[in-house]
Amino acid sequence: MKPTLTQNTIMEEDPTATAERKKNPRRYSLVHQASCETQHHIGVRRQNTIQHRKQLNDQMRGQKIFQQLNDEGIELIFAANEGCIEFSVIMSSTDTLPNFFTDIINSLKSANVQIAHIESRPGKVAGLDVLADCRATKRELIEAASFLTKLHNSLTAFSVFKKKSNEVEVWFPRHISDLDRCSKCITKYEPTTDPRHPGHGDEEYIARRKFLNDQALEFQFGDEIENVDYTETEHATWKAVYEKLGDLHESHTCSVYRDNLKVLQEEGVLTSDRIPQMRDVNKFLQKRTGFELRPCSGLLSARDFLASLAFRVFQTTTYLRHHKSPHHSPEPDLIHELLGHVPMFSDPLLAQMSQDIGLMSLGASDENIEKLATVYWFIVEFGLCKEDGKLKAIGAGLLSAYGELIHACSNTPEHRDFDPVVTAVQKYEDDDYQPLYFVADSIHDALAKLRKYASTMDRPFSVIYDPFTKSIETIKSSVDLEKAFSRLSNDLSAITRAADRMKIITSA
Ligand SMILES: [Fe+2]
Structure with a gap:
């Protein structure tokens, strides 16, 4: 235009x-930096998942389920500790719904997995999918998956997803001093290595820049x-x-x-x-x-x-x-x-x-x-x-x-x-x-x-900056919100008093 x-x-x-x-x-360019960082993270995650999949497969003596399991499921199981985890599981089959449902319920029940919600829908490619929101320990989840694999021959997919939570996963600086950790260089454009840099070959300039x-x-x-x-x-x-x-x-x-x-x-x-x-x-x-x-x-x-x-x-x-x-x-x-x-x-x-x-x-x-x-x-x-x-x-x-x-x-x-x-x-x-x-x-x-x-960007929490301590407060719950309001109310009352005073002066 x-x-x-x-x-x-x-x-x-x-x-x-x-x-x-x-x-x-x-x-x-900052755009290039951001794109490189994304690709770098994707690469690191991929490598980790390959390694974790192999370790889990070895631990579980090569059970078929671990070859089918999606990457997110592998990471969820790998990271889970002894406590309960909440997750969603999508299971796919080419069998009829009653047979599939029966096998699912039996498998989950045998492994002591708690079901909060379950529903079926036509499969994306063929057959049908069943989605279940569950709660179980890591051991119970693995056991349920193994039961189902053995019990139901027509199982074509078993994918586990982490239930959305309000937990903050990405590290970010909470105090201005944390910026000491914010100096990651993703790409380098150096006169020492890049012949297109204007200072390339100028030893004096290179030494000065390095200093x-x-x-x-x-x-x-x-x-x-x-x-x-x-x-x-x-x-x-x-x-x-x-x-x-x-x-x-x-x-x-x-x-x-x-x-x-x-x-x-x-x-x-x-x-x-x-x-x-x-x-x-x-x-x-x-x-x-x-x-x-x-x-x-x-x-x-x-x-x-x-x-x-x-x-x-x-x-x-x-x-x-x-x-x-x-x-x-x-x-x-x-x-x-x-x-x-x-x-x-x-x-x-x-x-x-x-x-x-x-x-x-x-x-x-x-x-x-x-x-x-x-x-x-x-x-x-x-x-x-x-x-x-x-x-x-x-x-x-x-x-x-x-x-x-x-x-x-x-x-x-x-x-x-x-x-x-x-x-x-x-x-x-x-x-x-x-x-x-x-x-x-x-x-x-x-x-x-x-x-x-x-x-408008989706984020499971809000943040407020405290200029007195130069730190970030995370607002994740009503208690956090109440604290933030109580601090702001002092400022608001000072503004209200100033406004009232102005009215008095103006009307006098
Ligand atoms: Fe700039």
Whole structure:
């Protein structure tokens, strides 16, 4: 769909930026990270199941049932301890219903399995399926399965499923200090190994990058961020990017970005001559929105990156792009973080929305993390909005890269209205500028839609952030809810008292 708005004045793409991009196509993306993480988890689970199936088969002397059992059933039985487990079992047969039902009841009863619910339905392929919700110990379940296999010759499938529960299964950080454990790198894009990296072959750059990454890796919660003694080459790279991007601010960036950038400049946090220290940026952000930058050593997994936002922490790379490629960086670097993201985290509403998205990512499934990362990537990194009938950048990836900023706002790529449901499954171009960009009404509108979208994702619990202890409370029961209400009621009564006071003053 073509946009119904006027494109910005067409600007020629900068030849330097074009050459840099073509020589060093982009490799890194949060979407790619999320997808790799999902595939990694699938692979690990598969390997575990193969191993567990073999172990159970050996223990049960090769009983036929363990060759037929589904993967989830294998994992459920393998993980079960001595206590009772609740499960659903689907059994399939080509025999008649009365015969099958009789054999099932006899088998389950003989093994002492308790049946809470049982029903039949036509089989998916042929014959019939019987579903039973049961409760039994691991030993009783295995015994019932063995009885049924022996008793009923026409049995074609026996699948066991875990009963849905409110248990939280995926680990996620509960306190801001747990972010020390959130530094998983799924893929690496290193100048040491990848000839497409702009720093490939430059030993001095490689050593500098390693030094800064090692320093970031050592950072732990409670440490004071160390000031970095940036080299003159690094300051010059910063200045070149800062000044060149400055030419496009008025014409190509959204008003929220411009307003916040202006404050950062007026307060002397961002200047063209020197790279700011992360500690100074944090002092500014803490005062404005409570956000803070935390040094990270490279490319984090999408899950860890999003989880950090829940604590108003932004994981920040500390190395700079290569000085020979200042206008196109194939990966996030300090310039991208400072010029692209920091002005947005200075905005109270955007800070709140970013944290909400982080909170909604905690404990989410791999599939949902991948969707969330894709939407986040297309909007927070490469999103556009409409202002005065023109396209303006809201994404940090555009706000920190001259060449792509011009490209994104021009007539060359396709532009579509932002809809998180559509964006969540959009393929991302890894090796070149995007052929498609999503356009929101504004950055606030985009993040509000993203937040609403994230809230529709299924999760068996809710979370609340406690800003006093910087920790996450999980709401799983009415007791948890009551506690949360009682804490909030103090805040609400203070607001109510303030409102009453205002009424008195207004009516006086
Ligand atoms: Fe970024």
